[in-house]
Amino acid sequence: MGKLLEYPVAPELREFQQEVRDFIKQNLDEATRKERTSGEFGTGLGPLGRKFLRKMGDKGWMGLTWPKEYGGLGKGFMHRFILSEEMDYADAPSPGFGASVVGPCIMLFGTEWQKKEFLPKIAKGEIFFGLSYTEPEAGSDLASLKLAAKADGDDYVLNGQKIFNSETHVADYLWLAARTDFESPKHKGVSLFMVDAKAPGITPQAMYTLGGERTNIVFYDNVRVSKSHLLGEPNKGWYYLAAAIDLERFFPISKTLHRLENMITLAHQPGPSGRRPADDPVLLHRLSTLVVEAQAVRSLSFRMAWMQGKGVVPNIEASILKLFLREYNQRVARLGVQMFGLYGQLRGENGGLAPLHGELEKAYRASPVGTITGGTSEVQRNVIATRGLGLPR
Amino acid sequence: MELNVAIQFTQEQEMLRSSARAFLAKEAPLTFVRSLEKTPAVFPAELGKKVADLGWPSLPVPSQYGGSDGSFLDVAVLLDEMGRALFPGPFLWSALSSLLLNEFATAEQKQKHLTSIADGAAAFTLAWTEQSGEYGPGLLRTSIAGHGGALTLTGAKYFVPSGSQATHYLVVASGPDRKTVLAIVPRRQPAVAERALSTTGWDNQAVVEFKQTPVSPGDLLPGDGAAILERALQLGAAMQCLYMSGMAQRALEITRDYAKVRVQFGRPIGSFQAVQHHLANMAADTDISRNLAYRLAERIAAGQDVAFEASAAKAWCAPACMRVMQTGHQVHGGIGVITDHAMQMYFLRMKPFEVLLGDADFHTKRVGARLMDLVA
Numbered sequence: 001m002g003k004l005l006e007y008p009v010a011p012e013l014r015e016f017q018q019e020v021r022d023f024i025k026q027n028l029d030e031a032t033r034k035e036r037t038s039g040e041f042g043t044g045l046g047p048l049g050r051k052f053l054r055k056m057g058d059k060g061w062m063g064l065t066w067p068k069e070y071g072g073l074g075k076g077f078m079h080r081f082i083l084s085e086e087m088d089y090a091d092a093p094s095p096g097f098g099a100s101v102v103g104p105c106i107m108l109f110g111t112e113w114q115k116k117e118f119l120p121k122i123a124k125g126e127i128f129f130g131l132s133y134t135e136p137e138a139g140s141d142l143a144s145l146k147l148a149a150k151a152d153g154d155d156y157v158l159n160g161q162k163i164f165n166s167e168t169h170v171a172d173y174l175w176l177a178a179r180t181d182f183e184s185p186k187h188k189g190v191s192l193f194m195v196d197a198k199a200p201g202i203t204p205q206a207m208y209t210l211g212g213e214r215t216n217i218v219f220y221d222n223v224r225v226s227k228s229h230l231l232g233e234p235n236k237g238w239y240y241l242a243a244a245i246d247l248e249r250f251f252p253i254s255k256t257l258h259r260l261e262n263m264i265t266l267a268h269q270p271g272p273s274g275r276r277p278a279d280d281p282v283l284l285h286r287l288s289t290l291v292v293e294a295q296a297v298r299s300l301s302f303r304m305a306w307m308q309g310k311g312v313v314p315n316i317e318a319s320i321l322k323l324f325l326r327e328y329n330q331r332v333a334r335l336g337v338q339m340f341g342l343y344g345q346l347r348g349e350n351g352g353l354a355p356l357h358g359e360l361e362k363a364y365r366a367s368p369v370g371t372i373t374g375g376t377s378e379v380q381r382n383v384i385a386t387r388g389l390g391l392p393r
Numbered sequence: 394m395e396l397n398v399a400i401q402f403t404q405e406q407e408m409l410r411s412s413a414r415a416f417l418a419k420e421a422p423l424t425f426v427r428s429l430e431k432t433p434a435v436f437p438a439e440l441g442k443k444v445a446d447l448g449w450p451s452l453p454v455p456s457q458y459g460g461s462d463g464s465f466l467d468v469a470v471l472l473d474e475m476g477r478a479l480f481p482g483p484f485l486w487s488a489l490s491s492l493l494l495n496e497f498a499t500a501e502q503k504q505k506h507l508t509s510i511a512d513g514a515a516a517f518t519l520a521w522t523e524q525s526g527e528y529g530p531g532l533l534r535t536s537i538a539g540h541g542g543a544l545t546l547t548g549a550k551y552f553v554p555s556g557s558q559a560t561h562y563l564v565v566a567s568g569p570d571r572k573t574v575l576a577i578v579p580r581r582q583p584a585v586a587e588r589a590l591s592t593t594g595w596d597n598q599a600v601v602e603f604k605q606t607p608v609s610p611g612d613l614l615p616g617d618g619a620a621i622l623e624r625a626l627q628l629g630a631a632m633q634c635l636y637m638s639g640m641a642q643r644a645l646e647i648t649r650d651y652a653k654v655r656v657q658f659g660r661p662i663g664s665f666q667a668v669q670h671h672l673a674n675m676a677a678d679t680d681i682s683r684n685l686a687y688r689l690a691e692r693i694a695a696g697q698d699v700a701f702e703a704s705a706a707k708a709w710c711a712p713a714c715m716r717v718m719q720t721g722h723q724v725h726g727g728i729g730v731i732t733d734h735a736m737q738m739y740f741l742r743m744k745p746f747e748v749l750l751g752d753a754d755f756h757t758k759r760v761g762a763r764l765m766d767l768v769a
Contacts, residue, residue: 003701003767261768268765278764285754288708288761295705299399299684306399317396320677384676385669388394389649392664 004257004294005089007302013078020086027055033091039213039366042167044093045128052093057125062099070107070115071123080250081305088252096167098122098129102175102194105244109232118173118194130167130197132176132218135160140379142177143186143238147220149178149193149230156180156193156230158201158223164373166215168204171197177241180234190237194229211366249318253301256329257294259363262356263287263336277339286335290328297325316388323380326370333367336360394649395642396680398687402470410470416447417478423735426479433597434557434589436482445513449484453491458507465492469635469690473683476639479742481596483516483555485632490517490563492628497575497614497621506561506577518559519625520550520578520601528626528751533567537576537608540569544613546576546606554749556599557589563614564603565622573618576608594745626759627699629750630707631689637710637746638682641717644739645679648672648721655726662724671720678713685709701763704756711746711753718743 009017032048035041041049056062065080066072087094103122106114121127138145147160158178168174174195181189195202201223204216231240267278267287278284300321307314337344340355348358355361371377385391402410420443429435444450453468454460468488475484491510494503494517509515523534535548546566553562561579568574580587584606587599614621649672652663662668685706692699718740722729729736747753 003769264764264768284761284764285757288757288764291760291764291767292705292708292757295688295702296681296685296709299688300681302688303397303399303684307397310401312397314397316394316676317680320396320680323673324677324681378670381670381673382666384673385663388396388676389663389672390394391649391652391669391672392661 004261004291004298005085005254007082007085007298009078009082013082016079017082017086020083023055023059024086024090024092027052028090028092032093036093037091039209039211041170042130042214043096043128045096045167045170046093049093050125050128053095053128054125056095057123060123062095062125063103063119063123066103066107066119066123070103070119077305077308080308081301084250084252085254085301089254089258091255095125096128097131097175098127098173100250101131101244102129102173105192105231105240108243109236109240111228111232113228114194114231127172128167128170129173129175129194130165130171132162132165132168132174132195134162134164136163140376143190145177145179145190147176147178148182149180149191149225151180151227152224154227155224156227158193158195158220158225160220162216162218162220164215165204165218166213168197168202168216168218169206169214173197174202177237180230180237184235187238189235190241191234192231192237192240193225194231195223195225199223199225209366209369211362211369213366246313246315246318249314249322250304251301251318251321251325253297253325256297256325256332259336259360260290260294260332263332263339263360264291266355267339271340272343283339287339290332290335293328293331297321297328300324316384319375319380319383319388322374323377323384327377329370330367333360333364337364394646394676396683398684400466400687400691402466406467406470409467410474412447413449413471413474414477416443417474417480421478421480423479423738426481427733427738429481430595433481433591433595434599436555436558436597441482441513441516444482444484450487450491450513450516451511453488453495454507454511455495458495458503459511460491460507461511465631465694466690468632469687469694472632472635473639473642473686476636476641477643479640479643479738483518483558483597485636486518486554486559487516489625489629489632490519490561493519493563493575493621493625494614496624497616499611499615501611502577502614515560516555516558517561517563517577518553518555519629520553520556520562520564521622521625522552523549524551526551528755533565533573535564535603536567537569537574537613542610544569544608544610546578546603546608548603550601550603552590552598552749553587553601554745555597556587556601558597562601565618568613568618573622575614575618575621577612577614578603578606578608582606592745594742596742596745598745598749623700626750627703628693630703630756631686631693631699633746633750634682634686634706634710635690637714637743638679638686640739640743640746641675641679641682641714644717644721644736645672645675647735647739648675648724652724668724671724675717675720675724678717682710682713682717701760701766704751704759707751708753708756708760711756715743715747 032052035046035048036044060073063072064075068074135145149156149158174197176193176195179189180191201221203219207215270276304314346354451460452463456462537544537546564576564578584604587601590598655662689702689706725736
């Protein structure tokens with residue numbers, strides 16, 4: 001890890017950083033990394049990924065920033081920043097949505113039973129969540145979701161369809177947004193559920209992206225979920241969701257900067273023609289521009305952790321990072337293939353003939369989705385303009 | 394909307410910011426800034442006196458030379474506010490010169506010149522570029538000849554910032570031994586002639602000619618001139634980024650305010666998504682510029698190496714802040730281009746900061762020359 005990834009961190013954080021690096025060295029073998037980058041297992045929930053995450057759970061790192069009473073270590077957000085950047089750099093399986101979204105949401109809004117039932121297991125790496133928000137007719141306009149949760153005795157009965165749910169086939173629980181009130185305005189009829197992913201009536205149907213990632217259409221057909229699994233109170237799900245997203249928004253940048261490091265190194269080695277790409281002043285200038293922009297990305301990412309560490313909730317700051325980072329990823333991906341000319345288009349299946357065994361080509365193919373998932377770039381701009389600048393809707 | 398820059402400012406720095414903002418609004422409003430367009434070479438002496446009384450020029454000067462021992466972050470806050478207000482005059486260049494003098498000058502030179510900068514009697518600037526208009530390595534035509542106690546300086550310096558406002562120049566020249574050297578030269582003397590240039594930004598760049606100007610050996614900064622210039626590029630880039638991002642912040646606010654009240658098609662134009670996205674882009678460019686500028690200032694204040702960071706910041710901030718100005722114009726429509734409007738003042742005044750001490754391409758090339766250091 002070179003200078004691009006160095007952060008001005010305090011000495012005790014340096015120690016932690018070294019501990020994380022040692023942990024990765026010991027526990028992240030090539031097979032686990034391959035499984036993670038295969039795209040088959042969502043955030044990294046394959047058999048090897050789970051083993052790795054379980055070890056993270058043993059270290060207490062799944063709930064690094066959580067209070068000790070919930071199985072966490074009570075560390076600050078700079079720790080979390082270091083951990084996620086190091087893991088991202090190494091292509092390690094991600095702690096996933098249980099640790100980043102569900103846990104904090106339950107801590108804030110859950111019932112006592114929910115806290116006891118779910119938090120320790122999430123913190124230990126025993127159970128993993130998949131997100132279940134998006135529907136065919138509810139993408140950016142998520143509040144229009146229609147999947148119905150109708151009360152029936154001690155249960156709710158779920159009927160409807162979700163799409164682009166990438167963990168359904170490997171998760172233990174689904175973090176589901178469903179409509180519990182069809183009469184009220186759309187923001188006021190949504191509830192959140194923790195649903196057993198193996199419950200009868202849930203059918204995930206595979207779809208593959210151009211980047212080779214598996215995602216699913218998910219059918220919910222008379223799925224029963226106990227009322228005890230509804231987060232907090234009914235019809236407040238939209239509010240819970242917004243609060244949770246603000247609290248825990250993290251966008252690791254190291255994978256992209258790692259890619260950029262590889263590009264810099266390769267640009268200074270002779271290519272098939274015998275010439276070094278960096279000897280072309282136009283290419284060198286483009287590459288240098290990406291390095292300049294990397295500084296911008298770093299400063300935005302560092303600020304997020306800094307604010308969270310001070311107990312300040314980043315909101316517009318998170319939108320600006322998300323917007324800039326994901327568009328930047330695409331610029332890096334584009335140059336990553338363009339700098340190798342005809343060779344740039346070769347997929348990993350060509351082995352050594354493809355630069356970096358096709359890693360850059362794969363990143364290029366996977367890049368369009370970055371400005372779409374987690375709130376499109378247009379939605380981020382809307383948020384910056386209306387919430388940030390106070391422009392009228 | 395000034396977003397977080399991840400710095401815990403001290404109470405003194407917060408006070409410096411608010412008092413600077415209030416002072417500039419009262420003593421140097423945009424009407425004043427615009428009035429100088431008729432005479433860009435002249436910075437009103439009474440305003441210079443008020444600024445000196447506030448202690449601004451003394452901020453980067455150590456107390457042993459009559460300064461107030463401010464950190465680079467203090468200077469950063471001031472430059473940010475000056476950018477907001479489009480505050481003209483030699484402050485940035487004189488502060489840059491103070492920092493260079495403090496790092497490189499002899500004790501005698503510091504005693505003589507830093508004290509007079511601190512009390513407002515002197516203002517320095519850097520006379521570097523020549524007719525070539527380039528900062529890169531190359532033969533300097535300006536030279537210092539002679540030996541012993543009788544040296545003379547001959548040559549012409551172009552694009553000298555605040556060239557008619559400063560009292561002293563730090564002149565970059567080829568020394569008697571052909572090595573690059575910086576000489577302290579007072580402006581007001583018979584063998585120095587300056588001619589103000591009329592520029593896009595209405596600032597006071599000048600051509601300064603030295604005709605066998607006498608220079609004493611005690612007026613040459615000791616050490617390697619190239620190292621001093623390298624430092625000038627780094628500190629200068631940081632100071633420009635702070636000033637530019639302050640400008641961008643204010644231009645963003647002016648544009649946002651206008652978009653809220655300007656009604657077309659029966660609605661404020663700020664309610665149209667096309668306009669909102671223009672403003673969101675302005676906000677992101679501004680915010681990122683400010684963060685890069687303050688990250689850099691923080692590193693400088695901590696005494697860390699910034700050769701790479703300074704160039705990266707300038708290479709990012711200059712085009713980003715210029716995009717803010719251009720987009721601000723687009724949102725303002727016709728009214729923004731009329732010469733009594735604030736928008737065009739910000740647009741025009743960005744230009745000198747973009748090009749002086751190396752533009753974005755220049756600094757991107759400097760980054761390019763250091764790429765392998767980043768992955769080593």
